[in-house]
Amino acid sequence: MxxxxxxxxxxxxxxxxxxxxxxxxxxxxxxxxxxxxxxxxxxxxxxxxxxxxxxxxxxxxxxxxxxxxxxxxxxxxxxxxxxxxxxxxxxxxxWVDGDTFGKRLAQSKFTIEQTALVCHDLLDGIEHLHSKGLCHGDLHAGNIIILPSGHAKIIDIDANKEISLARLSLVSQEGAKSADIDYCRGAIFKTLRHSSIPLSVVTDHETILAQADSLAALRQAVESAIQASSQAVKTSSVVPPTTPQVDWLDRPAIARVASEEVISLLDTQAYFDLLKLPYPETRADVLSLLASEAAILPAGSNWDITNLGALLFAKRLDAFGPRISRKAARFIAYDGVNKLKTKTDVPGTRGYAVGFEALVEFVHNAAPKNEYLEVAIREEFKMFPKQALRELIANAMVHQDFSIDGTALRIEMYDDRVEISNPGVPAIPADRFIDEDLSRNETMADLMRRLGVCERKGSGVDKVVDAAEVFQLPAPDFRVGNVRTTAVLFAHQDFTDMSKSARIRACYQHCVLQFISGKRMSNQSLRERFGLNNSGSGSATASQIIAAAKEKNLVKLDEEGAGSLRYARYVPGWV
CATH class of the missing domain: 3.30.200.20 (Phosphorylase Kinase; domain 1)
Incomplete structure (x- = not known):
């Protein structure tokens, strides 16, 4: 026009x-x-x-x-x-008097009462939209106004998306609602982090919030956090105060830099590209949104770039000094199946989020060919599925323990496997990675999800296991050491070359994957997973593997299944 x-x-x-x-x-x-x-x-x-x-x-x-x-x-x-x-x-x-949520996050912390008002208003507003057959689609920091009274008001929706739920399929409706829930969760995380609620209470409730899959569950988590903080305040009145611990990701990577230096050091264009948003017209809008993500914090007329902002969005990690550059992902390729001869040793240079796709592509291209699939399908395939590499690298970034100095995320490729490891030990057993997720750095995980780097729900390990089955690879292995957690993807092996422990591990993972997909493992499904024939010998081999897994209490008979062993169905041992 x-x-x-x-x-x-x-x-x-x-x-x-x-x-x-x-x-x-x-x-x-x-x-x-x-x-x-x-x-x-x-x-x-x-x-x-x-x-x-x-x-x-x-x-x-x-x-x-x-x-x-x-x-x-x-x-x-x-x-x-x-x-x-x-x-x-x-x-x-x-007309709504107040500041945008992003600008408000650059000011004084919310009181406990204000925190409750903001969280409940956002949940009430989105719940009302859903009741009217609408979804929001883009609840970012610029679409929320914080009033002087402490209440919050939603001022805009994403007009570029289909927001009428009635025009969407049932599956798409659930997806749209789920996206709104994720937006709410992100705003609530930021509100809690920028509040006077004790950090210990916030940390305790981040896991509950991360697992909340409905507005009602989010509301319950918020109310629990408010109640716990009120109790903590009462307790603190009779206990000598201690110096609050600042989360490593919230600490400044570089302090008091001018606004133009923020733009110079951080890849702000990639940040908006990842969020699928147009680049703002003014520098003030750019800084406001970065501040709403806690990537930068106001420092008088200047800004502190936080460790979170540097790690995710740095154009060059070494511009922030060795404390940040040592956290870069490091790729090492070895000649053979041990560390005796190094072929390649390449440290990462860009921030996790802005350099993620390039890193995954680099690692995938470095993998050897999967000759088994190339012969079967007559197409060129790399040994390790890109989807599996993507999920494991993202997991290693999000779940690492940043308080451990002198070590970082490593991707080590051998002729017969790739090992992806991160500093820190998990809070859940390794054999529950497929069906459970407990992030050590939930604020970072939430941002990485919204940037499209991590899975929305869960850890993505189910996709890793599924990819291994599709590519006819041995089951991945998850190993927990004293200070590191390692995920191992193996190159293709014929079934006859697999060890007994590898077969049992594959049986267990297949059983869990079937269970979380609403199915049940059977002798037949396990034969298909291993590529065994349907003859008596194939069935007998599958039965032997199932029996060995049962003996280790990894799987058990489904009590709701048929009584005949011929049609037996199995569930994980922890069900």
């Missing part, structure tokens, strides 16, 4: 435009007065060549919502915008 397509500039007696007060990713907002009612209003225009129908499509969903935690839309009309010198379709909305 050109300027000539707009209606000519004419005086407008109903709305008086005063000033532009914000220029966001998709639109500009002006402070104005609605003369008829003598009330202050917000006027929004969309930064596209938009006609009235487009503006109506953007405004209608918000207009359908009528809730204290959601901005009220008054009307849609053609308005003359002085700085544009022409008339455009404009959305006239309730």
């Amino acid at each position: 050109t300027d000539s397509d707009h209606s000519p500039a004419q005086p407008d007696d109903s709305i008086e435009i005063h000033e532009r007060i914000d220029s966001g990713l998709y639109g500009s907002v002006y402070r104005a007065t609605q003369r008829l009612f003598q009330r202050q209003v917000a006027v929004k225009i969309i930064k596209t060549k938009m006609n009235s129908a487009d503006a109506l499509a953007h405004a209608a969903p918000l207009a359908r919502a009528n809730h204290p935690a959601i901005v009220t839309v008054y009307t849609l009309q053609e308005l003359h915008i002085p700085e544009l010198n022409h008339s455009v379709p404009a959305i006239v909305m309730e």
